[in-house]
Amino acid sequence: MVRTNPTDAIDVSFSHYLAGRKAVTESHMEGGIPDYAYGSDYVLRQKIKAIPGFYPLAKAIANTYVPRAKQEMNLHALRVGPSQFPDVYEIVSDCAMRLGIGIPTVYITHAPFEINARAYCTEDDDPLIEITSGMLERVTPGELRAVIGHECGHIHNNHGIYSIAAEMVLNSLQIAIPGIQQIMGLISAPLQWAFKMWSRAGEVSCDRAGIICSDTPEDDITLQAKLMYGAALNHQEVNIDAVLKQYDLLQDTPVRLLELENEHPLCVRRIFAMKEFLNSEVLYTWRPEWKTPDMHLIGKQELDARCEKYISVARSEKRRVKL
Numbered sequence: 001m002v003r004t005n006p007t008d009a010i011d012v013s014f015s016h017y018l019a020g021r022k023a024v025t026e027s028h029m030e031g032g033i034p035d036y037a038y039g040s041d042y043v044l045r046q047k048i049k050a051i052p053g054f055y056p057l058a059k060a061i062a063n064t065y066v067p068r069a070k071q072e073m074n075l076h077a078l079r080v081g082p083s084q085f086p087d088v089y090e091i092v093s094d095c096a097m098r099l100g101i102g103i104p105t106v107y108i109t110h111a112p113f114e115i116n117a118r119a120y121c122t123e124d125d126d127p128l129i130e131i132t133s134g135m136l137e138r139v140t141p142g143e144l145r146a147v148i149g150h151e152c153g154h155i156h157n158n159h160g161i162y163s164i165a166a167e168m169v170l171n172s173l174q175i176a177i178p179g180i181q182q183i184m185g186l187i188s189a190p191l192q193w194a195f196k197m198w199s200r201a202g203e204v205s206c207d208r209a210g211i212i213c214s215d216t217p218e219d220d221i222t223l224q225a226k227l228m229y230g231a232a233l234n235h236q237e238v239n240i241d242a243v244l245k246q247y248d249l250l251q252d253t254p255v256r257l258l259e260l261e262n263e264h265p266l267c268v269r270r271i272f273a274m275k276e277f278l279n280s281e282v283l284y285t286w287r288p289e290w291k292t293p294d295m296h297l298i299g300k301q302e303l304d305a306r307c308e309k310y311i312s313v314a315r316s317e318k319r320r321v322k323l
């Protein structure tokens with residue numbers, strides 16, 4: 001009798017694994033948008049795209065700006081790879097695989113006092129992530145995974161052209177194109193507000209991507225706290241409960257409306273929005289191993305409605321997540 005190994009029938013090749021991952025990640029796309037994306041992010045992007053001629057202009061500028069940014073980074077920054085900061089490369093590869101995107105090129109830039117990261121992507125070019133040396137120095141490996149997962153989220157959500165458009169409108173794009181300042185000067189204040197609103201909404205989508213890619217969601221929350229105080233002295237023991245109490249102080253003053261000028265939501269708002277995501281069904285479709293039988297999970301619509309109450313600057317409410 002010929003004995004056969006029952007596992008022989010199982011295809012354990014890497015290509016088979018990749019095909020399986022692709023099928024899983026495609027099942028998370030709804031109309032070209034990841035299923036975890038914050039509703040306001042998509043709605044505001046549709047409004048921006050509906051402005052006649054604006055999207056093609058932003059796309060044309062992005063197609064010039066991003067390749068140039070890559071070339072400049074290659075001159076001045078360190079390119080991460082399997083033999084250069086392999087631990088960072090491994091995190092990038094893991095996050096890309098988790099979300100089902102290609103592995104972005106990563107550069108570490110010399111900016112010791114800047115705790116920042118940024119994704120560059122267009123529809124026609126390979127994506128790129130910049131991580132400042134200040135960020136790398138001040139976060140734990142788990143928090144770095146949250147950072148990189150968040151930036152991969154910008155790529156996964158196709159934020160690239162809109163980010164460039166936002167920088168054009170808000171006059172922060174470092175590019176010399178004849179006449180661009182004059183064109184942008186014609187853009188009305190309401191449109192500038194709309195871009196800021198979209199930019200804040202887009203961050204919520206990407207914070208969700210960061211959690212999906214993390215080892216533990218705690219890393220995403222401590223990362224936000226570190227962004228508040230610059231991770232001075234690389235202090236590892238931030239009291240998150242005390243941080244959350246700052247939200248209550250914020251709600252008691254009209255000074256909070258100053259946030260309307262910001263392109264990122266306040267970190268404490270982001271933490272509350274993340275906590276809502278931890279109670280959502282969609283997260284556990286990505287990370288079923290985190291699910292426990294005692295969880296009472298909310299659907300996507302309810303999740304977005306709850307997040308809106310934290311993220312919307314003018315209409316935000318007292319917190320509802322209990323400590």
Ligand SMILES: [Zn+2]
Binds near residue numbers: 150154206
């Ligand atoms: Zn971001």
